[in-house]
Amino acid sequence: MLLFISKRVGIGLGLIFVVLTLIFLAIHAVPGDPAAVLASGGSSGTASPEAVEHMREVLGLNQPLSTQYLDYLRGFVTGNLGTSFRDGQPVLATILGRLPNTLELVLIACVLGSLVGVGFGALAGRFGGWIDSFVSGYSSLAISIPIYVLGTVFILIFALNLGWLPAGGYVSWQEDPIGHLRMLILPSIALSIGLSGVAARMARASVIETNRMDWVRTAKSWGLDSARVFRRHVLRNSLTPVITAIGLEVGIMLGATVLAERIFNYPGLSALLIDAVLNRDYPVVQGIVILISVLFISINIVVDLVYRVLDPRVK
Known part of the structure; x- marks a missing residue:
């Protein structure tokens, strides 16, 4: 029975890793720059390049994709899913409230x-x-x-x-x-x-x-x-x-x-x-x-x- 449970849990952990990777790639494949949207207050294309670059630095989007991926996995393991763009609240706390x-x-x-x-x-x-x-x-x-x-x-x-x-x-x-x-x-x-x-x-x-x-x-x-x-x-x-x-x-x-x-x-x-x-x-x-x-x-x-x-x- 213990071996049966271990195999199922191992398969589940592997699937979770695959899902995390697919979600990360899907989010980064979405057209548009969230930094430009946030810097312009919701109207993409109206913010200055300096403001957009500053927002990218604040969000960590100026880092290499591999670095962002490792930070993303590290955050999942530690329970840190990031901060909401809209209200600045921790994502995990917002989700757990609902x-x-x-x-x-x-x-x-x-x-x-x-x-x-x-x-x-x-x-x-x-x-x-x-x-x-x-x-x-x-x-x-x-x-x-x-x-x-x-x-x-x-x-x-x-x-x-x-x-x-x-x-x-x-x-x-x-x-x-x-x-x-x-x-x-x-x-x-x-x-x-x-x-x-x-x-x-x-x-x-x-x-x-x-x-x-x-x-x-x-x-x-x-x-x-x-x-x-x-x-x-x-x-x-x-x-x-x-x-x-x-x-x-x-x-x-x-x-x-x-x-x-x-x-x-x-x-x-x-x-x-x-x-x-x-x-x-x-x-x-x-x-x-x-x-x-x-x-x-x-x-x-x-x-x-x-x-x-x-x-x-x-x-």
């Missing part, structure tokens, strides 16, 4: 989507019939409807017409716990719909395939209770591919929060990313992309470990 909001939204959406999807898929795979038809139709709709459509429909129905829930916004847990939870309901459900559709489809197919195995038929032929056989033998062995799919979808969900946070005016990490892109705040953009990439890789490592626990035959 990260809990996004993680809370993604975690709730992941739990809701996984429970609904696996539950629906397991029922469809076990009983078939009209339940199977219903789940198949639901999963197709859940996967195909974009989140911005779902979010808009939810706001129109539950916020504007019925008035049951707020249309968006944010209030801290310490200030108003009930209001905090009410404002999370619509965005978390909208974000979880797509995941539930993928999980339901995967769980259904996996349960049907596992039900056809010889050892399942043998267990039933011994007179064991069908519900017990399903819980202890079919469902557990059906979860391994579902866990893999959910892990990938959670990583994708980190990117999908861009639309969800915009639609519901939720102050998360993705909203900060959009603002940073619009303001050409490259250190913040770079820091957010790095953090999301590290989270995505870490989630996949955890999924591999869970996969190993569910199925000890995996090596």
Whole structure:
């Protein structure tokens, strides 16, 4: 088990290094000079050459590319992701101020989507019939409807017409716990719909395939209770591919929060990313992309470990 974990962590560290390098190259390949933009107060081309050169020196852009790359890697290892061009605040502190909001939204959406999807898929795979038809139709709709459509429909129905829930916004847990939870309901459900559709489809197919195995038929032929056989033998062995799919979808969900946070005016990490892109705040953009990439890789490592626990035959 220790060797399995070491290999997965080693692969994850290698992927993080590749991602860091690609992000560095992509940022430096973007057209335009951030020093000229900052020196001109946002209007590129109006600053004097002396002001632009001074700004390049302040930002460290006058250093050789190799030196900038090594400083960039050293900053990542030490937790120093640079300083925001816009407000002069440390990038890591700015990101960490928004990260809990996004993680809370993604975690709730992941739990809701996984429970609904696996539950629906397991029922469809076990009983078939009209339940199977219903789940198949639901999963197709859940996967195909974009989140911005779902979010808009939810706001129109539950916020504007019925008035049951707020249309968006944010209030801290310490200030108003009930209001905090009410404002999370619509965005978390909208974000979880797509995941539930993928999980339901995967769980259904996996349960049907596992039900056809010889050892399942043998267990039933011994007179064991069908519900017990399903819980202890079919469902557990059906979860391994579902866990893999959910892990990938959670990583994708980190990117999908861009639309969800915009639609519901939720102050998360993705909203900060959009603002940073619009303001050409490259250190913040770079820091957010790095953090999301590290989270995505870490989630996949955890999924591999869970996969190993569910199925000890995996090596």
